[in-house]
Amino acid sequence: MKAAVLLEPNAPLQVENVSLRKPRSREVLLRTSFAGICHTDLHYMEARTPHPMPVVLGHESSGIVEVVGEEVRYVRPGDHVVTCLSVFCGTCEYCTTGRPALCFDPEVKSPPGVSDRLQWDKSGRVHTFMNLSSFAEQMLVHENALVKVREDMPLDRAALVGCAVMTGYGSVVNAAKVGPGDTVAVIACGGVGMAAVNSARIAGAERIIAIDVNADKLELARKLGATDIVDPKDGDTVEQVMELTGSGVDHALDCLGSKRTAEDAFKMLAFDGTATLVGLFHEGETIELTGSDFLRERKVQGSLLGSNRFRVDMPRIIELYMQGRMNLDALVSRKIRLEDINDGFAAVRDGKVLRSLIDFGMSE
Numbered sequence: 001m002k003a004a005v006l007l008e009p010n011a012p013l014q015v016e017n018v019s020l021r022k023p024r025s026r027e028v029l030l031r032t033s034f035a036g037i038c039h040t041d042l043h044y045m046e047a048r049t050p051h052p053m054p055v056v057l058g059h060e061s062s063g064i065v066e067v068v069g070e071e072v073r074y075v076r077p078g079d080h081v082v083t084c085l086s087v088f089c090g091t092c093e094y095c096t097t098g099r100p101a102l103c104f105d106p107e108v109k110s111p112p113g114v115s116d117r118l119q120w121d122k123s124g125r126v127h128t129f130m131n132l133s134s135f136a137e138q139m140l141v142h143e144n145a146l147v148k149v150r151e152d153m154p155l156d157r158a159a160l161v162g163c164a165v166m167t168g169y170g171s172v173v174n175a176a177k178v179g180p181g182d183t184v185a186v187i188a189c190g191g192v193g194m195a196a197v198n199s200a201r202i203a204g205a206e207r208i209i210a211i212d213v214n215a216d217k218l219e220l221a222r223k224l225g226a227t228d229i230v231d232p233k234d235g236d237t238v239e240q241v242m243e244l245t246g247s248g249v250d251h252a253l254d255c256l257g258s259k260r261t262a263e264d265a266f267k268m269l270a271f272d273g274t275a276t277l278v279g280l281f282h283e284g285e286t287i288e289l290t291g292s293d294f295l296r297e298r299k300v301q302g303s304l305l306g307s308n309r310f311r312v313d314m315p316r317i318i319e320l321y322m323q324g325r326m327n328l329d330a331l332v333s334r335k336i337r338l339e340d341i342n343d344g345f346a347a348v349r350d351g352k353v354l355r356s357l358i359d360f361g362m363s364e
Helices: 039-045 155-161 164-176 191-203 215-224 237-245 259-267 291-296 310-322 338-349
Strands: 002-006 014-017 027-036 061-068 080-083 118-120 138-142 146-148 183-187 207-211 228-230 249-254 269-277 299-302 332-336 355-359
Touching (some): 027 155, 039 338, 061 138, 061 155, 080 155, 146 310, 155 164, 155 310, 155 355, 164 249, 164 310, 183 237, 183 259, 191 207, 191 215, 207 215, 207 237, 215 228, 228 237, 237 259, 249 259, 259 299, 332 338, 338 355
Parallel strands (some): 183 207, 207 228, 249 269, 332 355
Antiparallel strands (some): 002 014, 027 061, 027 138, 061 080, 080 146
């Protein structure tokens, strides 16, 4: 099968022929339908977080089940599915207390460099990324990395739910627990931020402030539910938010993941407000907060992939889309072939797109 292989940091991906071993117990072989090009993949390509190489990246995808291994009970051949990197065991303390996104059982979630699912004639093993490796025509995954979706759900839109939309929705609903009448600020309106804006509207937020330096993204954020927009180029972000609200926001979501944006998220809070850090930080990056601000009962928290319970959350998101309440169509910037994947990442670097989707049907 064809797959995009990263040989070394800061190098173009190479489309190569690689192979997958046969499914073992509780493993599922998928035919990949669509895979989103996510900024997280770029993060690893640029070695901001180390990962063994060569590796097949990709973690936001949809597909159709082809073969199931022994003891697989959840899916069968022909099922339409969305993948999720939050593969869970179902029996650990985190899973059994309703926090499966925090499961790190090595039986199901292999640490980087351990999985032997992918093989490549040129180097022997090629490493699996986040237990998925979506930039390939087929995927071999644990059954607990999948959620079944209704067959009338378009698989291109479904792929987005596997990362960006799940993260944005979950950060609002699961982590921040935004409710009717709340005031919300969303910093960085990429795919995750747009989903957060849309989800805040669905959750009943009274005021939603979208913050970004891209005028086109801010305009789209308005269409998805933002009541106000803030461009950092127009002055200090925190001061602009305070001018709009008078006392700050109940919830600030940092969907970028940087020292400046995380600190701004905390500073723009009202008393008893919560800053939720959603974006992926550079390895070792720190933030500085003023201790006295915590006396006003302000809080800061992290959220891993929307603190998801993905087999519950993803079908809900899809139902919201089918009802016309969650706008996934606006997030798709373009569809490309696997062979054009490096152009897709160039567009991510330039900030020109929300999501490019690899359409594996175009590569056949």
